[in-house]
Amino acid sequence: MKTIKYILLVIAFTITSNSIAQIAPVDNNGLAIGGYDVVSYFSGKAQKGVKNYAATHNGATYYFVNKTNRNTFKKAPEKYLPQFDGFCAWGVAEKETKFPINPETFDIVDGKLYLFFNGPFDGKIFNTSIPWNEDKSRLMKAAHKNWAMVSKS
16 A cells, blocks of 8 residues: 555656746757747647647747647747747846746736746745736836846856
């Protein structure tokens, strides 16, 4: 019985850890946003794209859920790219640094995509979209002001 409980605990931890994994905006293979479809965010849902519907922009490869989203991106990529090269918006604003992101934690403000860190930090889950939403106006201004310096680091 102890063995079964232990196995279930390990499985639960693995599922939880994977569901809140933090990633670099562009990984070592050049895949952007963990393969999430940047166009899909604008419909209100983060969706994983597929390799069959890929497009390359500025050296990064983006996956899309379908041909329509890929073609939409190709027509106006700047409209769909996340702010701050995909780094955590709160990290740029509040800590003046580049944090990795959880591609399922996002905000659309004035037609712009913002991504956030949402995962384990100091033994607790820290979702940076929460403080972002509590002081969005100030943090947006700070992030846009800080990005010129942060982008160079």
